[in-house]
Amino acid sequence: MSYTKIAAIYADSEQLGGQTVTVGGWVRTIRDMKTFGFIELNDGSCFKNLQVVMEAGTLANYKDIAAQNVGAALIVTGTVVLTPEAKQPLELKAASIEVEGTSTPDYPLQKKRHSVEFLRTIQHLRPRTNLFSAVFRVRSVAAYAIHQFFQERGFVYVHTPIITASDCEGAGEMFQVTTLDLQNLPKNEDGTVDFSQDFFGKPANLTVSGQLNAENFAMAFGDVYTFGPTFRAENSNTQRHAAEFWMIEPEMAFTDLKGDMDVAEAMIKFVIRQVMAKCPQELAFFNSFVDKGLLERLEHVASSDFGRVTYTEAVEILEKHNDQFDYKVSWGCDLQTEHERYLTEQVYKKPVFVTDYPKEIKAFYMRLNDDGKTVAAADCLVPGIGEIIGGSQREERLDVLEARIKELGMRTEDYWWYCDLRRYGSCKHAGFGLGFERLVMYLTGVSNIRDVLPHPRTVGSADF
Amino acid sequence: MSYTKIAAIYADSEQLGGQTVTVGGWVRTIRDMKTFGFIELNDGSCFKNLQVVMEAGTLANYKDIAAQNVGAALIVTGTVVLTPEAKQPLELKAASIEVEGTSTPDYPLQKKRHSVEFLRTIQHLRPRTNLFSAVFRVRSVAAYAIHQFFQERGFVYVHTPIITASDCEGAGEMFQVTTLDLQNLPKNEDGTVDFSQDFFGKPANLTVSGQLNAENFAMAFGDVYTFGPTFRAENSNTQRHAAEFWMIEPEMAFTDLKGDMDVAEAMIKFVIRQVMAKCPQELAFFNSFVDKGLLERLEHVASSDFGRVTYTEAVEILEKHNDQFDYKVSWGCDLQTEHERYLTEQVYKKPVFVTDYPKEIKAFYMRLNDDGKTVAAADCLVPGIGEIIGGSQREERLDVLEARIKELGMRTEDYWWYCDLRRYGSCKHAGFGLGFERLVMYLTGVSNIRDVLPHPRTVGSADF
Numbered sequence: 001m002s003y004t005k006i007a008a009i010y011a012d013s014e015q016l017g018g019q020t021v022t023v024g025g026w027v028r029t030i031r032d033m034k035t036f037g038f039i040e041l042n043d044g045s046c047f048k049n050l051q052v053v054m055e056a057g058t059l060a061n062y063k064d065i066a067a068q069n070v071g072a073a074l075i076v077t078g079t080v081v082l083t084p085e086a087k088q089p090l091e092l093k094a095a096s097i098e099v100e101g102t103s104t105p106d107y108p109l110q111k112k113r114h115s116v117e118f119l120r121t122i123q124h125l126r127p128r129t130n131l132f133s134a135v136f137r138v139r140s141v142a143a144y145a146i147h148q149f150f151q152e153r154g155f156v157y158v159h160t161p162i163i164t165a166s167d168c169e170g171a172g173e174m175f176q177v178t179t180l181d182l183q184n185l186p187k188n189e190d191g192t193v194d195f196s197q198d199f200f201g202k203p204a205n206l207t208v209s210g211q212l213n214a215e216n217f218a219m220a221f222g223d224v225y226t227f228g229p230t231f232r233a234e235n236s237n238t239q240r241h242a243a244e245f246w247m248i249e250p251e252m253a254f255t256d257l258k259g260d261m262d263v264a265e266a267m268i269k270f271v272i273r274q275v276m277a278k279c280p281q282e283l284a285f286f287n288s289f290v291d292k293g294l295l296e297r298l299e300h301v302a303s304s305d306f307g308r309v310t311y312t313e314a315v316e317i318l319e320k321h322n323d324q325f326d327y328k329v330s331w332g333c334d335l336q337t338e339h340e341r342y343l344t345e346q347v348y349k350k351p352v353f354v355t356d357y358p359k360e361i362k363a364f365y366m367r368l369n370d371d372g373k374t375v376a377a378a379d380c381l382v383p384g385i386g387e388i389i390g391g392s393q394r395e396e397r398l399d400v401l402e403a404r405i406k407e408l409g410m411r412t413e414d415y416w417w418y419c420d421l422r423r424y425g426s427c428k429h430a431g432f433g434l435g436f437e438r439l440v441m442y443l444t445g446v447s448n449i450r451d452v453l454p455h456p457r458t459v460g461s462a463d464f
Numbered sequence: 465m466s467y468t469k470i471a472a473i474y475a476d477s478e479q480l481g482g483q484t485v486t487v488g489g490w491v492r493t494i495r496d497m498k499t500f501g502f503i504e505l506n507d508g509s510c511f512k513n514l515q516v517v518m519e520a521g522t523l524a525n526y527k528d529i530a531a532q533n534v535g536a537a538l539i540v541t542g543t544v545v546l547t548p549e550a551k552q553p554l555e556l557k558a559a560s561i562e563v564e565g566t567s568t569p570d571y572p573l574q575k576k577r578h579s580v581e582f583l584r585t586i587q588h589l590r591p592r593t594n595l596f597s598a599v600f601r602v603r604s605v606a607a608y609a610i611h612q613f614f615q616e617r618g619f620v621y622v623h624t625p626i627i628t629a630s631d632c633e634g635a636g637e638m639f640q641v642t643t644l645d646l647q648n649l650p651k652n653e654d655g656t657v658d659f660s661q662d663f664f665g666k667p668a669n670l671t672v673s674g675q676l677n678a679e680n681f682a683m684a685f686g687d688v689y690t691f692g693p694t695f696r697a698e699n700s701n702t703q704r705h706a707a708e709f710w711m712i713e714p715e716m717a718f719t720d721l722k723g724d725m726d727v728a729e730a731m732i733k734f735v736i737r738q739v740m741a742k743c744p745q746e747l748a749f750f751n752s753f754v755d756k757g758l759l760e761r762l763e764h765v766a767s768s769d770f771g772r773v774t775y776t777e778a779v780e781i782l783e784k785h786n787d788q789f790d791y792k793v794s795w796g797c798d799l800q801t802e803h804e805r806y807l808t809e810q811v812y813k814k815p816v817f818v819t820d821y822p823k824e825i826k827a828f829y830m831r832l833n834d835d836g837k838t839v840a841a842a843d844c845l846v847p848g849i850g851e852i853i854g855g856s857q858r859e860e861r862l863d864v865l866e867a868r869i870k871e872l873g874m875r876t877e878d879y880w881w882y883c884d885l886r887r888y889g890s891c892k893h894a895g896f897g898l899g900f901e902r903l904v905m906y907l908t909g910v911s912n913i914r915d916v917l918p919h920p921r922t923v924g925s926a927d928f
Contacts, residue, residue, distance in 0.1 A: 002723065003718050005618060005686070007618060024686075024717065024718035024891065025686075026683075026889045027889070043686050043717075043718075044620075044684050044685035044686035044687075044717070045618055045685075045686055045687070071888040071889045072889050073889040073890060073891040075718070100718070100889075100890070100891045100892070101860065101886070101888075101889050101890030101891050102889075103887075103888045103889050104887065104888065107888050122881075123680070123881075124680040124881040124882075124884060124885065125680075125684075125884065125888070127680065127681050127683075127684035127685065128683070128684040132684075133684060133685070136620060136622065136681065136684075136685070137620055137685070139621075139623075140615075140620040140621040140622070143621050143623075144611055144615045144621065147608055147611050151604075151608045154469060154471060154509055156508075156600060156601055156604040157603075157604040157607050157608060158600065158604070158918050159603075159607075159693070159710055159917070159918055160918060160919065161708060161917075161918070161919045161921055161926070161928070162626070162693045162695075162708055163639075163695075163707070163708050163921050163926055164926065165926035165927070166927075166928070173643070175627075175641045175642065175643060175663070176641070176642050176643065176646070177639045177640070177641055177670065178639065178640050178642065178646070179637070179639060179640065179697045180646070182640070182642070182644070182646070182649060182657045183656060183657055185646060185649070192647060193646045193647055199639070199697055199699075199707065199923065199924075200921070200923075200924060200925065200926040201924045201925075202926075204926050206641065213918065213919055213928065216587070216588040216589075216591065216918075216928070217591050217600065217918065219490075219591075219592070220508050220589075220591035220592040220596075220597060221508035221509075221591065221597070221600070221601070222469070222488075222489075222507050222508035222509050223508075223509070228692070228693065229623070229626045229692065229693065231626075231627075233643045233663055235663075243627070243663065243664075244625060244626055244627050246623055253488070253507075253508070254467050254488035254507075254539070254564070259466065396565065417586075417587075417588040417928060418588075420588060420589070421588065422565070423567075423568065424535040424565075424567045424568065424571050424589070425490045425491070425535045425536050425537040425564075425565050425566075425567050426537060426564070426565030427488065427537040427564045427565050428564070453623070454622050454623055454624060454625070454677065454680075454681065455624065455625045455677055457625060457627050457664070459663065459664075460663075460664060460665045461664065461665075462625070462627055462628065462629035462664040462666075462668050463629070463630075464625070464630070464677065464680070464881060
């Protein structure tokens with residue numbers, strides 16, 4: 001018992017015309033004209049439905065089938081009929097139809113437009129809608145494209161740990177992971193919690209980045225990448241923040257900031273081209289119903305060089321337009337989303353890397369430039385989103401790194417293994433982090449991160 | 465500044481013979497013969513080193529280079545010389561060598577055999593050894609092969625959530641995730657912890673399986689798979705258990721148990737063939753130094769049909785050998801690792817699916833067989849490991865599922881969305897879970913799960 005996928009029928013229509021196939025799928029719409037009828041059947045193998053034509057004279061159970069509700073699961077055996085003069089290129093003329101699973105008149109996904117807010121309350125059913133079918137297929141194709149890009153270039157995929165007991169990363173608030181009974185916490189004599197009784201014998205958290213671990217592997221394999229979930233316990237209820245999201249973090253030995261940007265740019269273009277090649281129907285749907293300029297923008301980005309500008313130059317450009325910003329720009333300030341979007345949307349009209357930020361607003365591991373004021377960082381800003389990639393050349397000089405750690409009031413002994421990488425065969429190296437959901441938002445035009453995650457986790461919300 | 469990878473030199477040796485290239489890598493060994501010397505350089509792009517030949521007459525800094533310690537990072541420019549009569553097919557005749565980063569005489573990875581136990585204490589350096597270089601490249605190639613297998617067959621990759629607030633899964637002990645201050649827990653009037661103040665407004669855990677979520681997507685896309693981290697807070701300190709590990713969970717609509725096993729078998733064979741094709745040097749290393757029978761076993765598995773036997777038949781076979789087991793087998797008991805390994809190693813001498821287990825020892829969602837006693841489950845057992853895959857056809861009948869949930873003392877309202885899948889277009893469907901680390905152990909012959917995870921998390925241990 002193996003059914004033919006609707007995607008295969010469309011792909012092999014030349015061969016399958018006139019042939020008998022069996023398809024399993026779900027009813028999107030059903031029209032009963034008494035002696036004959038039409039079913040739009042979807043099996044999830046592609047965006048498009050298959051039109052099934054059924055006739056009362058052929059099907060003994062015609063009345064039962066015609067009375068099925070939207071959402072019902074059917075198994076249809078019939079003949080593939082090519083219809084070059086019709087709207088759809090082919091249809092399936094049913095010889096028999098079995099009901100695999102019924103649906104009900106109160107099935108929540110009736111044929112009408114639903115708000116995304118409503119659909120978030122039925123996350124188990126929303127992948128059956130056109131919008132979310134398209135979003136999650138693009139998400140899958142983009143994820144695979146990321147792997148293809150790096151694997152074909154010889155990068156080693158590293159599963160960096162999710163649970164971390166080192167407090168080294170210093171990027172954002174963390175979730176604590178514990179097996180202690182919160183109703184009955186073990187205590188030390190001084191009244192503090194006795195973490196020696198916790199699963200790992202000490203406090204543990206969910207990772208906010210795999211970068212420091214990835215560096216361990218880059219110093220062995222040269223080129224590596226991570227692709228896994230990361231976490232932020234930030235109480236920010238915005239369209240762009242989720243508590244759990246997926247991140248890609250390549251790390252490359254013997255590579256400087258320019259090489260880092262080259263790889264990031266090539267990666268984004270590769271993913272866009274793969275999605276355009278594999279998901280044309282999905283992108284056409286987004287372009288019609290979500291974001292009218294999407295296709296044009298993706299084509300433009302895939303074929304043009306990204307801009308590159310230093311932070312200092314960018315600030316000079318932005319200062320001229322300070323009257324348009326809520327937060328005024330001056331050298332030393334962190335760029336806000338409004339500034340990032342102005343640069344990429346108004347000034348460059350394409351993705352742009354901003355490089356060499358003041359060291360005060362960037363992480364301790366970024367390489368100090370010769371000016372002593374800026375670090376070799378590069379953020380990639382894209383229209384409609386703002387920052388999508390944050391990267392840097394890493395500080396490979398042990399003395400400079402240790403001085404920076406101390407300067408920030410951190411303890412070098414907490415970073416003993418990270419510093420070891422600079423003791424034994426240190427080399428220039430660089431990497432970046434790509435927020436995968438932001439990439440999917442960029443590829444689809446969908447504006448809320450809750451609508452590109454299968455089951456989003458945000459403040460106050462962890463349903464399904 | 466872009467260096468040539470050693471893998472590319474070996475791959476393109478015909479073209480590169482006589483050409484000048486620049487390589488960046490790390491010293492594995494160095495031999496100084498006063499007027500000339502040899503360096504074994506490794507850049508992580510492949511298992512093999514590159515032999516660098518250096519001459520005092522050519523290099524002004526010969527003495528400095530010859531005095532470098534193992535582990536130092538060098539940038540070597542030189543001519544590729546083909547050496548068909550020598551042990552290695554080519555060498556690099558150095559025209560210049562720069563020291564990118566020094567090492568020290570106390571570098572922990574001197575040229576001698578280290579115990580895996582010692583190497584676990586320097587997880588940041590162990591990928592630089594032959595053993596771990598081979599393990600983690602095979603891990604990466606196998607992970608990509610998993611994606612290739614499913615993507616080429618039209619499966620949609622779904623990132624099921626890591627944090628879950630539903631207590632539905634019922635498989636093993638869970639880690640709790642919280643942002644509450646454990647030193648100062650908010651309390652309700654009755655003295656219990658006030659989880660309404662926690663990040664998600666209720667208690668949350670780390671997932672033990674993405675299956676139930678994956679079913680949501682299989683009912684929309686037909687064929688889906690997950691590949692992500694899962695967690696068990698079990699206090700078991702064995703060679704085969706980690707608290708954090710990666711799992712692959714395909715889920716297929718309109719598929720029964722036989723189809724499920726067919727996909728599992730094809731997937732394992734595909735991964736083996738990919739690893740054999742892409743990692744021949746790594747497998748040869750394992751075959752020589754880790755597990756003498758490895759290559760023969762992998763070739764055998766890739767080319768033979770897996771066995772298939774019902775639990776009832778398996779118990780009849782095993783009962784005849786009860787004198788050899790610590791735990792005696794009888795119908796109704798759960799199979800122990802000793803029984804699983806006896807079946808696959810002694811009886812079948814290849815992987816075998818055991819099907820149709822008693823419902824009492826399997827999960828609530830597995831489809832009840834017509835005998836009313838067994839469920840449509842299939843575990844795949846492999847020599848040397850035991851269970852590597854656990855799968856089943858899922859219960860698609862709402863009334864049977866609800867009865868089973870109640871029978872087990874669970875609450876149907878906790879499974880409202882899971883039951884909805886059986887209300888709206890239910891269909892036969894099946895899936896399985898593959899523990900990725902067990903697969904890597906199987907592919908490499910490495911016997912401890914701590915040695916196939918980049919930074920393993922186990923009871924009392926979450927370092928790096």
